[in-house]
Amino acid sequence: MKFKFCMAAAAIVFSATSATAQTDDVVGESVTAVADESAATAEPADAERAGLLPTEPADGCELHIWPAERMASQSSGWLSGLGLIGAIADSAANAKTNSNNQSLLATALDSPSQLDALLNLDLRSELARSSGTTIVLHDTPLERKTMNKVKNRRSDSQVTCYSELIVADVLYQKSPIYGRSLKTLFMFRDFGGDQKIDKEYKAWGGNGLKLFPPKEGEDAIAALDELSTKFKDNFAEYARNARTKLVAK
Amino acid sequence: MPLAAVALCVAQSLSAEDAPAVSADAIQEPSAPTQPACQLHVWPGEDFHTVYYGWGHGGTVDGSQKGRAGYDRVLADPLSTARQARLLEAQPIAELLGLNSYEVTIHPDRLSSREIRTKAERHVVTSPPCYAELMIDTIVLQSHVLSGRGLNIVYRFRQFDSDPAPTRVFGTYVVEPLEIDLTDKAEPDPVVFTAELERAFNENLKEFAANVKTPRKKKK
Numbered sequence A: 001m002k003f004k005f006c007m008a009a010a011a012i013v014f015s016a017t018s019a020t021a022q023t024d025d026v027v028g029e030s031v032t033a034v035a036d037e038s039a040a041t042a043e044p045a046d047a048e049r050a051g052l053l054p055t056e057p058a059d060g061c062e063l064h065i066w067p068a069e070r071m072a073s074q075s076s077g078w079l080s081g082l083g084l085i086g087a088i089a090d091s092a093a094n095a096k097t098n099s100n101n102q103s104l105l106a107t108a109l110d111s112p113s114q115l116d117a118l119l120n121l122d123l124r125s126e127l128a129r130s131s132g133t134t135i136v137l138h139d140t141p142l143e144r145k146t147m148n149k150v151k152n153r154r155s156d157s158q159v160t161c162y163s164e165l166i167v168a169d170v171l172y173q174k175s176p177i178y179g180r181s182l183k184t185l186f187m188f189r190d191f192g193g194d195q196k197i198d199k200e201y202k203a204w205g206g207n208g209l210k211l212f213p214p215k216e217g218e219d220a221i222a223a224l225d226e227l228s229t230k231f232k233d234n235f236a237e238y239a240r241n242a243r244t245k246l247v248a249k
Numbered sequence B: 001m002p003l004a005a006v007a008l009c010v011a012q013s014l015s016a017e018d019a020p021a022v023s024a025d026a027i028q029e030p031s032a033p034t035q036p037a038c039q040l041h042v043w044p045g046e047d048f049h050t051v052y053y054g055w056g057h058g059g060t061v062d063g064s065q066k067g068r069a070g071y072d073r074v075l076a077d078p079l080s081t082a083r084q085a086r087l088l089e090a091q092p093i094a095e096l097l098g099l100n101s102y103e104v105t106i107h108p109d110r111l112s113s114r115e116i117r118t119k120a121e122r123h124v125v126t127s128p129p130c131y132a133e134l135m136i137d138t139i140v141l142q143s144h145v146l147s148g149r150g151l152n153i154v155y156r157f158r159q160f161d162s163d164p165a166p167t168r169v170f171g172t173y174v175v176e177p178l179e180i181d182l183t184d185k186a187e188p189d190p191v192v193f194t195a196e197l198e199r200a201f202n203e204n205l206k207e208f209a210a211n212v213k214t215p216r217k218k219k220k
Helices: A002-021 A037-041 A078-093 A095-108 A111-119 A221-248 B024-028 B081-089 B093-097 B113-118 B190-213
Strands: A061-066 A070-075 A134-137 A161-175 A179-192 A199-208 B038-043 B049-053 B103-106 B130-144 B148-160 B168-177
Touching: A070 A095, A078 A095, A095 A161, A095 A221, A095 B049, A095 B130, A095 B148, A095 B168, A111 A134, A111 A161, A111 A221, A111 B113, A179 A221, A199 A221, A221 B168, B038 B093, B081 B103, B081 B190, B093 B103, B093 B130, B093 B190, B113 B130, B148 B190, B168 B190
Parallel strands: A061 A134, A061 A161, A070 A161, B038 B103, B038 B130, B049 B130
Antiparallel strands: A161 A179, A179 A199, B130 B148, B148 B168
């Protein structure tokens, strides 16, 4: 009985975490401490990547990008609609699948792949940055729990035109009603010339999946590639909303 | 420096006549008469990642290596790239894959994930037309409070003939259950931990090779 209660608690906490994370606005405890050590000391990723430097003369603006470190898989069946016991049974029944999926997310969307996917897009246009903006990639993800708390710049850059794009969460969801989807939580922050956030937008982008997840042993390449494609689609969806919302702020 | 030049050649010949040892020079000169008819190049992967689902927390990739609270403690480097290369050398890889006449070269260094996923052409340019490559894409030690632990390895396999494009591309993942006790309080016994991961790595490779020979069909 105690075991069942624990499983139920876990399922509830997972659900609660997910639900909380899906809010659009960031309402976090304000912390003025310096950005966490890993971020402050992290070297920008491969400076040789194409697309980092603007095609037009650089205007001193920088857009810093961090990949996500948190990835989750939530598969639920019809049992979840049958109350607590059903949710417990569902969690147990899908445990191995969720664990496998989590590994595959970490594989297909490792930090370099996330950054490559984003760099394939026209980030300056997508995020309404100037065409002279220099893009700075960080290979090391930020610690997830500091994301909302730290309110100052997450890099040590001192440029007077500074913004950040942080990938916060990657989530695979399967539900009996809505099917399979990949969701990604992004956060954009525009600092201008100081350490204070001028504009901020945090929201999920989500798109349906047709191939993922593959079964163990079957050809999985197309399914893994689909994650990268949907990751980009999620960002495009997020960016569309961001442009609208940020103009209104 | 070409990959072939730094390759660690390992003769895994099935018989003396069909797979003579290959020198670096022979690999660099595809037209050399001593070059074998077929080559299989194998690349190890990066050291393993970890993922975790616990009671009410989890999800951080490499939370164990980062020392996050509540995450199992693991040892650094039990499946380093160099150690993987040694484990691969000890396996009859060509035989496992059904490529008996292929001469095997185990590379000491891994390919980057970008190279693995985006490069369409062969990774060893100066190779004979009959050529195959096996890449370990990613290794993940996965842990779930309800389903236990496993070593999840994603592989990529490609075969070529005289055409630039591969004649066959196959990639999948295999999960080998792990029989180890891990906690967030103390590091595991290094001997036991390493031995179990090496066992799982070897078993995992055999299972993948079986899938290469007889791929599972997707359910419609």
